[in-house]
Every structure is written in structure tokens, then in C-alpha cells.
Amino acid sequence: MNEMTGPNALTQAPGGTGPHAGYMPGFGNDFETEALPGALPQGRNSPQKCAYGLYGEQLSGTAFTDVRPERTWCYRIRPSVKHSHRYVPVDLPYWKSAPNVVPGVTSLGQYRWDPLPHGDGLTWLTGMHTMTTAGDVNTQVGMATHVYLVTDSMIDAYFYSADSEMLVVPQDGRLRFCTELGVIDVEPQEIAILPRGLVYRVEVLEGPCRGFVCENYGAKFDLPARGPIGANCMANPRDFKAPVAAFEDREVPSTVTIKWCGQFHVTDIGQSPLDVVAWHGNYAPYKYDLRTYCPVGAILFDHPDPSIFTVLTAPSAHPGTANIDFVLFRDRWMVAEDTFRPPWYHKNIMSELMGNIFGQYDAKPQGFVPGGVSLHNMMLPHGPDKTAFEGASNADLGPEKLADTMSFMFETRFPQHLTEFAGKEAPLQDDYIDCWTSLEKKFDGTPGRK
Numbered sequence: 001m002n003e004m005t006g007p008n009a010l011t012q013a014p015g016g017t018g019p020h021a022g023y024m025p026g027f028g029n030d031f032e033t034e035a036l037p038g039a040l041p042q043g044r045n046s047p048q049k050c051a052y053g054l055y056g057e058q059l060s061g062t063a064f065t066d067v068r069p070e071r072t073w074c075y076r077i078r079p080s081v082k083h084s085h086r087y088v089p090v091d092l093p094y095w096k097s098a099p100n101v102v103p104g105v106t107s108l109g110q111y112r113w114d115p116l117p118h119g120d121g122l123t124w125l126t127g128m129h130t131m132t133t134a135g136d137v138n139t140q141v142g143m144a145t146h147v148y149l150v151t152d153s154m155i156d157a158y159f160y161s162a163d164s165e166m167l168v169v170p171q172d173g174r175l176r177f178c179t180e181l182g183v184i185d186v187e188p189q190e191i192a193i194l195p196r197g198l199v200y201r202v203e204v205l206e207g208p209c210r211g212f213v214c215e216n217y218g219a220k221f222d223l224p225a226r227g228p229i230g231a232n233c234m235a236n237p238r239d240f241k242a243p244v245a246a247f248e249d250r251e252v253p254s255t256v257t258i259k260w261c262g263q264f265h266v267t268d269i270g271q272s273p274l275d276v277v278a279w280h281g282n283y284a285p286y287k288y289d290l291r292t293y294c295p296v297g298a299i300l301f302d303h304p305d306p307s308i309f310t311v312l313t314a315p316s317a318h319p320g321t322a323n324i325d326f327v328l329f330r331d332r333w334m335v336a337e338d339t340f341r342p343p344w345y346h347k348n349i350m351s352e353l354m355g356n357i358f359g360q361y362d363a364k365p366q367g368f369v370p371g372g373v374s375l376h377n378m379m380l381p382h383g384p385d386k387t388a389f390e391g392a393s394n395a396d397l398g399p400e401k402l403a404d405t406m407s408f409m410f411e412t413r414f415p416q417h418l419t420e421f422a423g424k425e426a427p428l429q430d431d432y433i434d435c436w437t438s439l440e441k442k443f444d445g446t447p448g449r450k
């Protein structure tokens with residue numbers, strides 16, 4: 001049993017050593033962990049009386065009858081019914097849910113934003129700024145993208161989203177997610193995934209913090225099918241880490257804010273809801289270090305589809321067409337012969353929201369800066385800017401390391417609608433589409449390569 005330090009200290013289960021301390025490796029495993037010895041019932045889920053006077057409670061992330069049920073058994077100081085009373089509506093004006101089509105804001109277009117400037121006095125809840133929404137939160141289809149700006153820890157304040165799984169991509173600063181099932185710390189180049197229904201508070205370890213969130217209204221993120229790539233490379237299952245159990249027994253006036261069908265309500269409670277002493281199951285939060293992603297690419301010629309860089313995919317009802325793909329553009333070697341190496345010009349039925357974590361993205365050497373966001377919506381043309389096109393068309397094609405770079409894409413099968421904030425308040429680059437204006441006609445009717 002480990003004692004964590006700080007104002008909101010949790011008692012944590014032993015587990016893992018070195019870089020794994022506090023976490024259990026594996027993707028979607030059936031984990032078990034206990035912060036007090038003997039707290040977890042063995043060989044059964046519902047003994048007549050649980051050890052330590054704990055209450056048994058199940059958290060179901062899928063229908064009971066799903067082909068692969070995901071659920072976790074929690075053994076906690078109080079059942080969750082003690083963590084919710086009357087619900088009072090609360091306004092979080094910058095956190096929007098689909099459908100959210102804003103009159104006067106045009107989503108048809110190629111858009112790019114400068115990084116949102118850091119604010120003051122912002123928590124995980126008040127600092128969540130929705131950029132786009134897609135699908136419909138009420139039918140559990142689609143997603144939303146957000147930029148978070150967080151300066152302040154949540155103190156005696158907790159949150160859960162009944163609407164969504166949250167994929168968190170930090171870009172600046174370090175955050176701690178103290179959840180019912182344990183503690184996850186993240187920094188830039190790592191991601192965290194918080195499942196639907198899980199209660200947590202967010203603390204600032206090093207601020208100010210900025211990052212990106214993909215809020216997934218649909219089925220959970222999964223590892224992509226690897227097809228002919230086989231069992232190795234891309235994201236390896238052992239590099240995903242779920243936290244060991246951690247709990248606190250603190251009786252102080254606290255609040256729980258709930259996101260439910262796009263609306264927010266708050267309830268007052270008399271204790272910390274992070275009181276799960278032991279748990280077992282396959283429905284848990286996890287983190288992943290993007291530096292462990294092993295990119296696979298073209299080793300002779302041509303530029304493959306970016307789907308080869310998929311870290312996680314959230315399925316839709318249509319096999320092979322994701323509700324959301326999370327795609328990583330990290331540093332890698334470019335070796336293709338007689339090839340225009342950056343992304344090709346294209347239009348896509350899927351809509352692509354990109355964020356820059358650090359460095360330079362090869363198709364956009366200028367303007368797409370760390371902390372910045374771009375959106376290339378359904379069937380709207382995009383591709384390398386003039387500088388990238390000229391550079392790549394005339395480059396010596398020796399092996400070249402694309403170094404010091406990390407960007408990502410949230411790609412969804414649904415069109416993305418800009419929020420009022422994204423269209424009117426956020427630092428939109430009005431001149432973004434001019435990056436293609438100076439691409440000139442090279443065709444002159446003769447067959448030579450221009």
C-alpha cells in the first residue's frame with residue numbers, strides 16, 4: 001500500500017516497478033487490483049458480506065449482453081447512490097454537444113486556428129472549449145473535439161460524463177486524473193482515455209495546461225485491425241497502462257458534475273466519491289505513451305493511406321468505417337524513391353481534425369504550430385501548401401529523418417460542425433486557404449516532368 005502526497009492524497013495499491021509503478025500493462029485486459037489486502041473477493045463477485053465492510057458495485061460499459069461485455073466490479077466504501085442527490089443544472093457555456101449547428105457559422109471550409117491562449121482560473125470543466133461536434137450525443141453516435149485550457153485543480157469537485165469516453169491528448173503542462181479506479185498522470189506525448197461513467201477529478205501537476213480532447217459518443221476505442229501488418233508494430237498492447245486501485249476516505253462537502261445528454265448538472269455530496277478500495281474487470285481508464293508507437297510505412301515508393309498510423313479506432317455500425325480514428329504523425333524515416341513524400345492532395349468522405357503536439361508537420365511547414373488545430377471537413381479538398389509542394393517536388397530523395405515532430409488527427413465518418421466559439425471567438429487564421437493560392441499551373445502540353 002502506497003501513500004501519495006498532496007492535499008488530496010489517495011491510498012494506492014502496490015503494483016508495477018520502475019516506469020510501470022502504479023500501473024498495470026495491457027490493452028483491455030481483465031485486471032484485478034486492491035489497495036488494501038484481501039479487499040477483493042476471490043472466486044466470486046458478490047459475497048454476502050464484503051471484506052472491510054465494503055459495498056460491491058458493478059460499472060457496465062457495454063450492454064450486459066454485448067458480444068464482448070466490458071464491466072468492472074468495484075468494492076467501495078459507499079455505493080454510488082450515496083454520491084448523487086438532487087441534480088441542479090449548471091452552465092458550462094464553452095462545452096457543447098452534437099447536434100450543435102450554429103446559424104451564421106459555416107462549417108463547410110478548410111479551417112486552421114492558432115493555439116488558444118492560456119487563461120486564468122480554469123478547471124477541467126470551465127476550461128473545456130469545444131471546437132467541433134459531429135453526430136448526435138442522444139443516439140450515442142459521433143463525437144466532439146475540444147481544446148482544454150486548465151490552470152486550476154479541481155478541489156473537492158468531481159466529474160463524470162455519461163455521454164462519452166474521453167481521449168485526452170496533452171500538448172502543454174502535466175495533469176493528474178484521480179479516478180474511481182486509480183490515478184493516471186499524463187504529459188505531452190502521452191494520452192489518457194477515461195471511460196464513460198467513470199468519476200474523476202483533474203489536478204494540475206505542472207501548469208498552465210493545454211491539450212486536445214476527443215469526446216467519443218459511440219462504442220469505445222479499440223486497437224485497429226492490423227491486417228497483413230501482423231501482430232507487431234503500431235501500438236503494442238503491453239504499452240497501454242491501467243492504474244492500480246487507489247482510494248480516499250475523506251468526508252468533506254464535495255460536488256459531482258455530470259454530463260448527461262449534452263447537459264450539465266451538479267449534485268452536492270458529503271464525501272469523496274473516489275472510494276473504490278479494490279476492483280477487477282476490463283472497463284477501466286488507461287494511458288499510453290505515444291513515443292512507444294512503432295510507425296510502419298512505405299519502404300520503396302509511394303505514400304500510403306494515413307490509416308497505417310492509427311493508434312486507436314472507435315467503430316461505427318459500418319465495419320471498417322470508424323466513428324473515430326485517432327491517427328499519429330510522429331517522427332519517422334522517409335525513404336520512398338521517386339515519390340512525392342508528403343500527404344497527397346485529396347478529398348475524403350471522413351472529416352479530419354488535426355492538432356499539433358510539437359514541431360513541424362510535413363504538409364504544412366508554416367502556420368500549423370504546436371497547440372494549433374486544423375479542420376478539413378467532409379469532401380473538402382486539402383493537401384500540402386505551396387512551400388511543402390515545391391520542397392518535396394524538388395528534394396533529393398535520400399533517406400530523410402522527419403525529426404522533432406508530433407501531430408495527430410481525429411478522423412470521423414461524420415461531418416464536423418464548428419461551434420460558435422470556434423467560428424467567432426477562437427484565433428481562426430483567416431488567411432489559411434491562401435496557403436494553396438500560389439500553386440501555379442505547370443502544365444504546358446509537353447510530356448516532360450516539371
Ligand SMILES: O=C(O)Cc1cc(O)ccc1O
Nearest residue numbers: 305306342343344352363382
Ligand atoms: O490531410 C492530412 O494532412 C492528413 C493526412 C496525412 C496523410 O499522410 C495522408 C492523408 C491525410 O489525410
Ligand SMILES: [Fe+2]
Nearest residue numbers: 348352376382
Ligand atoms: Fe487529409
